[in-house]
Amino acid sequence: MADTALADAEKGSGQDANVVRVDLGERSYDIKIGRGLLATAGADIASVLPGARLAVVADETVARLHLRDFTKSLNAAGLEHSVIVVPPGESTKCFSEFERLCDEILAAKLERGDAVVALGGGVVGDLTGFAASAVRRGMAFIQVPTTLLAQVDSSVGGKTGINSRHGKNLIGAFHQPALVLADTAILDTLSLREFRAGYAEVAKYGLLGDADFFAWLETNWQAVFAGSSEREEAVARSCQAKADVVAADERESGRRALLNLGHTFGHALESAVSYETERLVHGEGVSIGMMLAHEFSERLGLLDEETTMRVRRHLTDVGLPVRTGEIPGQLPPAETLMDIIAQDKKVSRGALTFILTRGIGEAFVEKGVDPAQVLDFLKEKLAG
Amino acid sequence: MADTALADAEKGSGQDANVVRVDLGERSYDIKIGRGLLATAGADIASVLPGARLAVVADETVARLHLRDFTKSLNAAGLEHSVIVVPPGESTKCFSEFERLCDEILAAKLERGDAVVALGGGVVGDLTGFAASAVRRGMAFIQVPTTLLAQVDSSVGGKTGINSRHGKNLIGAFHQPALVLADTAILDTLSLREFRAGYAEVAKYGLLGDADFFAWLETNWQAVFAGSSEREEAVARSCQAKADVVAADERESGRRALLNLGHTFGHALESAVSYETERLVHGEGVSIGMMLAHEFSERLGLLDEETTMRVRRHLTDVGLPVRTGEIPGQLPPAETLMDIIAQDKKVSRGALTFILTRGIGEAFVEKGVDPAQVLDFLKEKLAG
Numbered sequence: 001m002a003d004t005a006l007a008d009a010e011k012g013s014g015q016d017a018n019v020v021r022v023d024l025g026e027r028s029y030d031i032k033i034g035r036g037l038l039a040t041a042g043a044d045i046a047s048v049l050p051g052a053r054l055a056v057v058a059d060e061t062v063a064r065l066h067l068r069d070f071t072k073s074l075n076a077a078g079l080e081h082s083v084i085v086v087p088p089g090e091s092t093k094c095f096s097e098f099e100r101l102c103d104e105i106l107a108a109k110l111e112r113g114d115a116v117v118a119l120g121g122g123v124v125g126d127l128t129g130f131a132a133s134a135v136r137r138g139m140a141f142i143q144v145p146t147t148l149l150a151q152v153d154s155s156v157g158g159k160t161g162i163n164s165r166h167g168k169n170l171i172g173a174f175h176q177p178a179l180v181l182a183d184t185a186i187l188d189t190l191s192l193r194e195f196r197a198g199y200a201e202v203a204k205y206g207l208l209g210d211a212d213f214f215a216w217l218e219t220n221w222q223a224v225f226a227g228s229s230e231r232e233e234a235v236a237r238s239c240q241a242k243a244d245v246v247a248a249d250e251r252e253s254g255r256r257a258l259l260n261l262g263h264t265f266g267h268a269l270e271s272a273v274s275y276e277t278e279r280l281v282h283g284e285g286v287s288i289g290m291m292l293a294h295e296f297s298e299r300l301g302l303l304d305e306e307t308t309m310r311v312r313r314h315l316t317d318v319g320l321p322v323r324t325g326e327i328p329g330q331l332p333p334a335e336t337l338m339d340i341i342a343q344d345k346k347v348s349r350g351a352l353t354f355i356l357t358r359g360i361g362e363a364f365v366e367k368g369v370d371p372a373q374v375l376d377f378l379k380e381k382l383a384g
Numbered sequence: 385m386a387d388t389a390l391a392d393a394e395k396g397s398g399q400d401a402n403v404v405r406v407d408l409g410e411r412s413y414d415i416k417i418g419r420g421l422l423a424t425a426g427a428d429i430a431s432v433l434p435g436a437r438l439a440v441v442a443d444e445t446v447a448r449l450h451l452r453d454f455t456k457s458l459n460a461a462g463l464e465h466s467v468i469v470v471p472p473g474e475s476t477k478c479f480s481e482f483e484r485l486c487d488e489i490l491a492a493k494l495e496r497g498d499a500v501v502a503l504g505g506g507v508v509g510d511l512t513g514f515a516a517s518a519v520r521r522g523m524a525f526i527q528v529p530t531t532l533l534a535q536v537d538s539s540v541g542g543k544t545g546i547n548s549r550h551g552k553n554l555i556g557a558f559h560q561p562a563l564v565l566a567d568t569a570i571l572d573t574l575s576l577r578e579f580r581a582g583y584a585e586v587a588k589y590g591l592l593g594d595a596d597f598f599a600w601l602e603t604n605w606q607a608v609f610a611g612s613s614e615r616e617e618a619v620a621r622s623c624q625a626k627a628d629v630v631a632a633d634e635r636e637s638g639r640r641a642l643l644n645l646g647h648t649f650g651h652a653l654e655s656a657v658s659y660e661t662e663r664l665v666h667g668e669g670v671s672i673g674m675m676l677a678h679e680f681s682e683r684l685g686l687l688d689e690e691t692t693m694r695v696r697r698h699l700t701d702v703g704l705p706v707r708t709g710e711i712p713g714q715l716p717p718a719e720t721l722m723d724i725i726a727q728d729k730k731v732s733r734g735a736l737t738f739i740l741t742r743g744i745g746e747a748f749v750e751k752g753v754d755p756a757q758v759l760d761f762l763k764e765k766l767a768g
């Protein structure tokens with residue numbers, strides 16, 4: 001694998017890479033996907049922002065594993081840069097790290113035309129993107145996502161932000177990057193658990209709108225996990241799926257809601273375990289949540305049992321949890337989960353909005369879901 | 385005066401008000417200018433954002449003087465609202481107040497379709513606008529500017545932000561309001577010094593691009609200060625002037641730079657007195673700065689002596705300072721001022737960018753100013 005990366009680097013700026021174009025008028029940009037891209041990242045950045053000085057942000061873990069390779073490639077391209085290291089973990093998405101990051105970007109004396117780079121997972125991407133949006137009312141921003149979740153989800157769409165004591169991601173900005181470089185080799189150092197969690201979002205794109213992609217994943221998921229070229233294809237198809245939705249709906253009014261398939265139930269579960277990642281990481285919540293969305297759709301007579309079973313089988317095959325019972329420790333009662341959902345979704349005149357589905361690739365937004373029915377369903381699921 | 389305001393209120397939603405439309409495509413909005421507008425503010429807001437719940441932000445001083453009238457008009461229009469009070473003064477534009485404000489807006493449980501209202505001067509407008517841009521990645525925002533400076537300058541253009549230890553206004557967002565309500569009667573409680581400081585920006589619009597307006601001000605400034613209907617006209621023409629520039633150049637690349645007439649020298653002076661407002665407020669710095677820009681233009685042979693004298697006479701008439709010697713206390717040497725200017729402007733290959741002028745209403749951007757010439761000029765001015 002290292003050889004391939006090197007060979008790519010010698011060839012120059014990753015000619016084999018997949019490129020997904022995110023179409024947003026004058027804010028359009030490319031997501032470049034390929035194995036070993038880190039080695040040519042400097043050249044790629046220089047071609048988009050010639051002569052830019054960079055402030056590179058990474059968490060301690062990613063800095064330890066990948067910063068050297070990255071800065072080597074920046075040096076090779078003659079790009080001046082400074083490095084800002086933040087602690088790893090969700091709690092880094094907070095006001096005080098935001099302040100510190102803004103201050104350090106300013107201390108690095110970046111000017112217009114310079115850029116801020118996020119080298120990391122969704123946490124570093126969200127925090128750094130928000131700081132980039134705010135410093136001088138908007139610095140150029142580059143994403144080098146290092147988790148599968150960040151490559152297929154958080155680095156596409158321009159949402160950036162931090163958490164507040166009132167909830168997750170409540171403070172932030174829409175700030176599109178100038179370039180996204182997704183090196184699939186970088187995922188080799190990710191824990192299996194984190195890889196799987198990101199994979200839940202990959203499967204989601206199939207389930208919400210692309211039955212062919214889901215079938216392809218059923219056949220090829222092992223190669224995706226192993227790091228063969230199928231991984232690049234899975235990342236590229238996922239980015240393309242999200243980019244299509246985002247281009248149609250940049251500011252999230254209609255279609256973009258489909259991306260929340262599995263997320264209403266998932267968020268409730270994450271909140272129920274107080275976001276303790278030892279018990280449940282986001283992608284695991286999404287996996288269980290997607291399963292619940294299918295089962296609930298089946299309950300409403302929208303979906304046949306076989307389809308639900310097929311989804312369950314695939315998620316189970318890759319090692320993702322599909323039942324609330326798989327979450328270690330005690331869960332709160334269904335009523336508490338319903339309260340979380342109602343708060344989260346803002347019940348409008350007694351009805352809930354959910355993403356439901358009529359089949360694989362056929363998710364849709366349903367605005368008239370009866371909370372009582374959801375409650376009954378959850379009671380049963382928590383009991384079973 | 386109070387009678388006029390009441391009469392306006394009884395007539396309904398300020399039919400006599402001047403309206404300046406800021407043309408920014410789907411982000412377009414109206415600036416409504418009139419005496420006594422506060423009494424009908426609720427109705428005006430309700431017509432733009434029907435059914436919105438509001439979080440109203442004011443500093444202690446403005447809250448004490450004007451909050452009751454404002455909330456009365458919100459109540460009359462049936463608009464639910466909560467109030468957030470911040471300390472007065474420039475130091476309120478900081479990270480910790482930003483965090484507190486975001487938290488309180490969230491605590492007020494505003495949803496999409498609800499709005500954040502800034503009732504105050506530029507400090508409250510800048511801080512509140514930035515918080516409005518960030519909470520839920522963008523809440524609707526309404527400005528009710530209560531200083532002359534805020535009515536003619538800071539509430540037009542969409543710039544919002546806070547200060548950093550690296551400099552003023554370095555952290556923020558472009559966030560356009562949905563409506564601006566400029567009640568000229570509210571300025572009656574402003575100190576003469578603050579009114580004058582705002583007037584420097586009014587005069588600036590004449591000097592930078594509208595000789596007729598400057599001539600009109602020479603004739604009518606006393607009525608503007610006294611609060612006759614000329615005040616509304618002065619505010620409206622100023623807003624129109626800024627709106628025209630902003631519409632042509634929303635994100636500040638070219639023409640918008642003309643608005644910085646007098647500001648390079650002015651900022652250097654503000655910085656030289658460490659932003660101690662007892663010694664110099666922003667508008668006073670701008671007044672001296674505009675004077676220096678004219679004198680420097682004269683020195684370069686761009687402007688005749690009579691024009692410079694005419695400008696000096698008008699600024700002196702209204703009571704604004706026109707010489708660095710009028711700033712109480714010791715000033716640093718010319719070299720220090722030059723360092724501040726060079727830092728502020730980022731000298732590109734030894735040349736400075738300045739706004740110079742060829743006559744009243746004929747300011748232009750000059751990119752090739754020789755720092756040595758500026759230094760000589762400043763030495764002389766500080767000595768004289």
Ligand SMILES: NC(=O)c1ccc[n+]([C@@H]2O[C@H](COP(=O)([O-])OP(=O)(O)OC[C@H]3O[C@@H](n4cnc5c(N)ncnc54)[C@H](O)[C@@H]3O)[C@@H](O)[C@H]2O)c1
Binds near residue numbers: 120148149154160
């Ligand atoms: N902006 C969006 O649209 C969007 C979408 C989905 C999720 N998110 C956000 O993304 C965040 C979750 O992202 P995440 O799952 O990437 O979390 P993360 O950034 O915390 O990364 C997970 C862990 O993996 C480590 N890591 C990262 N890359 C690694 C690598 N290559 N090798 C070894 N370890 C590595 C990190 O140090 C961290 O400990 C959440 O805050 C969520 O809100 C944002």
Ligand SMILES: NC(=O)c1ccc[n+]([C@@H]2O[C@H](COP(=O)([O-])OP(=O)(O)OC[C@H]3O[C@@H](n4cnc5c(N)ncnc54)[C@H](O)[C@@H]3O)[C@@H](O)[C@H]2O)c1
Binds near residue numbers: 443449507543574
């Ligand atoms: N966003 C922009 O485009 C822009 C443009 C110019 C200036 N600004 C910013 O504006 C700020 C200065 O604005 P400002 O001069 O309005 O300062 P300010 O908001 O501090 O107001 C000045 C003082 O007047 C008081 N006050 C306000 N309204 C009053 C009233 N009606 N009666 C009595 N007292 C009143 C305030 O409490 C304060 O003490 C600076 O921070 C500057 O950076 C922003």
Ligand SMILES: [Zn+2]
Binds near residue numbers: 153201263282286
């Ligand atoms: Zn997700």
Ligand SMILES: [Zn+2]
Binds near residue numbers: 537666670
């Ligand atoms: Zn000014």
